[in-house]
Amino acid sequence: MKFRKILIFGAIAFGLLAALLVLLSSLLSESLPNVLAPEGRDxxxxxxxxxxxxxxxxxxxxxxxxxxxxxxxxxxxxAFGLLSRIPLLTTFQQKGINDWSFLSVPQKHSSRGLIEQRQCLxxxxxxxxxxxxxxxxxxxxxxxxxxxxxxxxxxxxxxxxxxxxxxxxxxxxTLFEIPRSYSKLTQALDEAEAQFPHKSWHFRRSRYCIRNGLxxxxxxxxxxxxxxxxxxxxxxxxxxxxxxxxxxxxxxxxxxxxxxxxxxxxxxxxxxxxxxxxxxxxxxxxxxxxxxxxxxxxxxxxxxxxxxxxxxxxxxxxxxxxxHFNMPLFVSTGVIGPSLNQRTLLDPFNLLNYLSSGTGHFGNFGVVGHVSGHEEVEWPFSVTFFGAGAIDEGSLMSISNFKRAAFRALFPRYHNSSQEGFVAISNCLQPKSRGxxxxxxxxxxxxxxxDPNFLSSSEDLNCTIDAMRHAIQLITSPAFASLQPRIHWPRLRECANFGPFERDFFEHSPSDHYLECIIRHLGLSSHxxxxxxxxxxxxxxxxxxxxxxxxxxxxxxxxxxxxxxxxxxxxxxxxxxxxxxxxxxxxxxxxxxxxxxxxxx
Ligand SMILES: Cc1cc2nc3c(=O)[nH]c(=O)nc-3n(C[C@H](O)[C@H](O)[C@H](O)COP(=O)(O)OP(=O)(O)OC[C@H]3O[C@@H](n4cnc5c(N)ncnc54)[C@H](O)[C@@H]3O)c2cc1C
CATH class of the missing domain: 3.50.50.60 (FAD/NAD(P)-binding domain)
Incomplete structure (x- = not known):
């Protein structure tokens, strides 16, 4: 107990130190070298x-x-502040002084679950x-x-x-590559690579532009x-x-x-x-x-x-x-990942780990790997695995422009801060829509x-449906079985006519109409x-x-x-x-x- 208290103090000290560094770095930004001072001459x-x-x-x-x-x-x-250097905290910069915070014009063919059908860019x-x-x-x-x-x-x-x-x-x-031992999800991905029947698919653990944890x-x-x-x-x-x-x-x-x-x-x-x-x-x-x-x-x-x-x-x-246009799908897991959630983040061990070695959850953004297919598929696709179990409602809604009902349909376990799981993000690598x-x-x-004009080409819709079906194939493969995954099909009122029906949870085969409906509501820009x-x-x-x-x-x-x-x-x-x-x-x-x-x- 005493030890835990010391760790909590350590975490608070870290927070204060980080705040001090943010302040310092913003002060330092005043002193860039070689700045041209316009003095009224040409x-x-x-x-x-x-x-x-x-x-x-x-x-x-x-x-x-x-x-x-x-x-x-x-x-x-x-200059950017220190926040930009800490990998996990990067999304906190969005909508701040270092973000232009553009919004798209209302989208005709997509973004129906977003406020005014506008994408955050x-x-x-x-x-x-x-x-x-x-x-x-x-x-x-x-x-x-x-x-x-x-x-x-x-x-x-x-x-x-x-x-x-x-x-x-x-x-x-220097690149930081997520190690195989990082979590049960990375292990499942490695096993899938060895076992998966589609040998032309490429499995990659994420590589980040990160050096010494920054x-x-x-x-x-x-x-x-x-x-x-x-x-x-x-x-x-x-x-x-x-x-x-x-x-x-x-x-x-x-x-x-x-x-x-x-x-x-x-x-x-x-x-x-x-x-x-x-x-x-x-x-x-x-x-x-x-x-x-x-x-x-x-x-x-x-x-x-x-x-x-x-x-x-x-x-x-x-x-x-x-x-690129991303379609996220939340998958809860029945085992301790560990995945990103409030509990893991507030764990002082994680902070100490990051401070001492620059590794752990704070030392990357949470995307642990990708599976992509180029050959032997009709449309090149990618599925990105974001190892997050609990997604904070306020933070995600502010940077995605989701309506509340859409957010909650997508992440039904949002209120459980110790939820384990991941988000599988499907996309087409060569979209045809042009804006x-x-x-x-x-x-x-x-x-x-x-105007990104997402999904204006019907080919992109079919390609995204295909990409989602590849994602489902992976998640329901034997390699993932030890995670006890459960796909949470978004239960959007607007898509209720098409599913999801109870049997979908077992057969994982929702109709194309249902997939089209959720893609048109919940897909987001890849930036x-x-x-x-x-x-x-x-x-x-x-x-x-x-x-x-x-x-x-x-x-x-x-x-x-x-x-x-x-x-x-x-x-x-x-x-x-x-x-x-x-x-x-x-x-x-x-x-x-x-x-x-x-x-x-
Ligand atoms: C949230 C987010 C996540 C992403 N994740 C990844 C990722 O993980 N991996 C990856 O490979 N790519 C990622 N990307 C994409 C990648 O970062 C961009 O494609 C790339 O940085 C674009 O480079 P650029 O030189 O075209 O423009 P930018 O890097 O955007 O640079 C444009 C610069 O011009 C300045 N500027 C604009 N107008 C003016 C003006 N009139 N006068 C003076 N200055 C001006 C801007 O302030 C800005 O600094 C991401 C992008 C975003 C926004």
Missing amino acids: YVFDYVIVGAGTGGSVLTSLLAKHSNGSVLLIEAGG PRGKGLGGSANLNYMLHFDGHAPDFEAWHKRHNLSDWSWEQIRPFLAAAKPQ RHSVLQQFLQPVMKNVNLRLLPQALVKRIKLSKSPKLRATSVLVGIKDEHTNKEHEFSIKVQRELILCAGAYQTPQLLLASGIGDRSTLAKLQLPVQHHLPLVGQGLHD SVTLLNSSMRRNPLI HPGGSCAMGSTSNDSVVDAQLRLHGINNLRIVDASVLPSPISGNPNTIIAAIAVRAATWILKSELQEGQVSLGL
């Missing part, structure tokens, strides 16, 4: 990079290291961008994705052979090591509002208009920064098209409707948005109109948006060319998730980092070819 930089997320951090790092030119990195947010805001808000899962890349880019989109520069060295260069320095993102690996370089300046808390083009002799980006808000008076100070060589947009799949459209670069008729003067007609800006990013008006301070300024060969099929330059504007590139011509069959972060490495080589090569550049700081 600045000129060889390279101006907009957005310090995955693409922007990697690109800035390589240009700061290897270029002879001056580099300015402009980021709308500031978190995006990182600050140095590190979404790489500092994400769930840290690493994926090596999948050869057929790039072969499809090569063959279907005529992008021979992006074949698997071509991209592999860049993936290697972008790979996280998030190790592109910020730590790429950006931080170069922050003090003499040719680099940072401009945090600054929003890029317009891009200015000049027409002669050739169309080129000449400057950006930046706005910085005074946090006390809320007044905005605006100034321009001139671009000597290249302007590179890394503002992400929602805000890169937003900035282009707000600057009059986009489809002529769309811009006319918004009464925006056209600087450059490029019809597909903001079109072709894609994202868009447009504007409400030209203000960059207003959120863009984001992997891309494709809104896709690459391709001409302006009729894309926004940027194979070297990521805007069609018609040679010195304006996009280096972020918007350029993906089709979805990545897994977690996209490392692929976007690899795209940035690739872009850096082209930029540096052209610098070399054209001779010295000025150090115009």
Whole structure:
């Protein structure tokens, strides 16, 4: 008992220490090196990079290291706090100061269990961008994705052979892999791999961008090591509002208009920064098209409707948005997992374990493994296993936008804080639905109109139903039997006509109509948006060319998730980092070819 008290004191001390560190880290954020202090004069930089997320951090790092030119990195947010480094606590950042907290427009074909049928679309805001808000899962890349880019989109520069060295260069320095012994769920997954009849399915235990128990993102690996370089300046808390083009002799980006808000008076100070060589947009799949459209670069008729003067007609800006769509299913287990629940989290041993070795529940996000099928299936799919037994109602509802009834139908054991179980998340790896990013008006301070248009393709619905049936096959296989799993089919009033019927609990074969109904109500964004300024060969099929330059504007590139011509069959972060490495080589090569550049700081 005495020992337990000591542990509880230890846990409280840890809490206080964490709070102190959060405070300290926010204080430290004030003292970033090389911050540009706008003093009312015009600045000129060889390279101006907009957005310090995955693409922007990697690109800035390589240009700061290897270029002879001056580099300015402009980021709308500031530094992330310590919360971003503690893996399990990452969702607490959502809806906070480091999240843009976008909401989709009401969805036509999905999201019926969400308030106003709108999806929560978190995006990182600050140095590190979404790489500092994400769930840290690493994926090596999948050869057929790039072969499809090569063959279907005529992008021979992006074949698997071509991209592999860049993936290697972008790979996280250290990865933390969930060990087999982590829980009974990881053991069941390993057994399923050995026993499962579908030999073409791939079983992976999760690998995280985590080092010594702390998030190790592109910020730590790429950006931080170069922050003090003499040719680099940072401009945090600054929003890029317009891009200015000049027409002669050739169309080129000449400057950006930046706005910085005074946090006390809320007044905005605006100034321009001139671009000597290249302007590179890394503002992400929602805000890169937003900035282009707000600057009059986009489809002529769309811009006319918004009464925006056209600087450059490029019809597909903001079109072709894609994202993975997740269907969660709660499975309770009859044995102690241990799985994530309030009881395990409040256990002082867990805290001590994390403090002493960086491992245990606090040292990862809770996703323990994935099973995916690419060959011998009609549609490539993935099932992700999130080892959580009790899901906190308030927290999940706030970051998912679920209506209360939908949440409770999905997690009927939500009130039991010591519940053991897991969530099986099924999705299609190559969804066909395409959405868009447009504007409400030209203000960059207003959120863009984001329409992921989930399930607009009936193929995606069939594919998700298929993925769920694969998940059921796994969960009811002998390998999982020792967990005593029970699938909790959501009992939604709106789906009651189709089931679930008592026999479903035994036969695990609910009808397609029932599965369609729950998918259309309860499916959620995976937060992997891309494709809104896709690459391709001409302006009729894309926004940027194979070297990521805007069609018609040679010195304006996009280096972020918007350029993906089709979805990545897994977690996209490392692929976007690899795209940035690739872009850096082209930029540096052209610098070399054209001779010295000025150090115009
Ligand atoms: C909650 C969540 C979980 C995820 N989990 C994973 C995962 O586990 N594994 C994985 O591989 N991927 C994951 N992802 C996806 C991955 O993080 C993103 O695909 C990737 O970070 C996108 O990189 P990016 O460079 O395109 O954009 P971002 O990283 O989003 O960077 C864009 C940056 O631009 C800044 N910006 C935007 N507009 C302006 C402007 N006008 N002026 C100045 N700055 C601007 C933003 O503040 C931001 O910092 C997740 C994403 C989220 C949100």
